[in-house]
Amino acid sequence: MKSRDLAYVALFAAITAVLGLLPAVPVPGIPVPITAQTLGVMLAGSVLGARRGGLALLTFLVVVAAGLPLLSGGRGGLGVFVGPSAGYLYSWPIAAFVIGFLTQLTWRRFNLAWAMVANLVGGVAVIYALGIPFTSIYGDVSLTAAATGSLSFIPGDLVKAGIASVVAVAVHKAYPVIELPRRRPAAG
Structure with a gap:
């Protein structure tokens, strides 16, 4: 991995940490x-790609x-990985990977609609699929x-997916971070 890749990885880990400074909203x-930290998940995947x-x-x-107490509310340590929100946390790297994978699949025709699909599939469906069962257990x-x-997460997640999609499309147009392998010409 190049040093530039490490810098991007560290930057988006830091963005996710900063989003943890925003206060959490309790759900009845x-x-x-x-x-707000799932916005960091969506941004990481849609801007950086899968890996x-x-x-x-x-x-x-x-x-x-x-x-380090980087989760919303100043939480950190191993205990958060066996609590009610553990499944959501476990899903974050997977969700970012799925978002990035879908972004890379649609790279040549990447636009706001494709970005929104990638963020909703990875940033909502994947996260809920792991988070809900862990919350139950x-x-x-x-x-x-x-x-x-x-269900009370959905309005906020739609807003976060929209923000991440707009940012991703703007970044891809101005400074594309994702580098796809070049196709080799057919031998012949």
């Missing part, structure tokens, strides 16, 4: 708050596991209650 019925986006969030989680609530409670 489930023990998982609404935070670097996933690594940025993996780096972030390693630093949190080491005890570790939050001692039924799966139905965890899923119903997570």
